[in-house]
Amino acid sequence: ASSYPFHGAHQAGILTPAQRVATFASFDLTAAGRSELTELMKTLTDRARFLASGGTPASVGITAPPPDSGVLGPTVPADGLTVTVSLGASVFDDRYGLSSAKPARLRTMEDFPNDDLDRSICDGDLLLQLCAHNADTVTHALRDIARATRGAMQLRWRKDGFSSPPRPTGTPRNLLGFKDGTAHPALDTKAAPDELVWTHAGGDEPDWVEGGSYHVVRLIRMLVEFWDRVSIHEQENMIGRRRDSGAPLTGTHEFDDPHYASDPTGDVIQMDAHIRLANNRSPQQAKQQMLRRPYNYDSGIDVNGNLDNGLIFACFNQDLERQFVTVQKRLIDEPLVDYISPTGGGYFFALPGVRHETDWYASGLL
């Protein structure tokens, strides 16, 4: 689509089919108190509403700097832009007097075994996930928002991602060469996202979280030079799927069921294959499924001249603990860990949607 609706019970950029380009930008808030935080949220809302709809920026004065960077020309196209705003646990410390309103599961991201986290690219107060069809649209949006919010938040870390077009068909591929995004929970009814994606008020959750979602981002480096020296047979066993077609090793076509019941001891799909550990398709694990929305990254080279490639693993969860954390714990020490290295990211809470023209981000919280 050329544009996605901005207003609604939920934010765009979650159920939205993944656009080709993304940036994940984490900010530290410098807003001095509750009223400055409220102003920030209103400014963010105004900018996101404009950018996601497109239009002509206000006219240029003679002496003042122009209101728009001009990067997208005189009229800003929506270009499929979605702006998804999420808050980190640190917003709910004493600074803003919001500790009693913290989403129940929100916390800074822990170190999992085999992680190699650089804390300067972890967490943050506010995460912007910007996705669009083209890279200049994402760049323009980030610059516009950073300019409008300069006094109240400061960039902390950022990672740019891209999604491949179908090669040759269907699901995009990650930089290990495998299709990534084949197995998704069925979310095409209203009931399914209500059980797996959207967080609800009640129980231990505060009222304002209704319609939001726990947003996990993991920056996972891929040791691609090392991976490229592994036989195709071994690669496929680690994942549990064929590299060319994406089919499970027990099947023929990408969307075939893995039929674990017919392979109970892992003769075909190993018991510790990535897909089998992530989801063994038992009824117990059905509620642990998450909405994955990953992007590839290519950040040039490291200090040793090795390719700095990887995956921005992003996913949305109704319940951080029941879904992402449970699955991530099962993946500890999977064979794939020798070829990947999580370096950053964080846990965030994607705000409920901006419902109408006079509503604004986090209005239920503030």
Ligand code: HEM
């Ligand atoms: C499936 C790769 C990290 C959870 C897959 C598939 C591939 C893949 C190739 C099969 C295609 C598909 O169904 O989408 C990777 C790589 C990773 C990574 C290369 C790291 C660089 C993670 C992490 C998690 C995760 C951190 C969650 C903690 C899943 C799940 C599935 C999956 C839930 C679907 C399993 C199913 O329902 O059959 N991954 N993955 N992955 N992955 Fe990952």
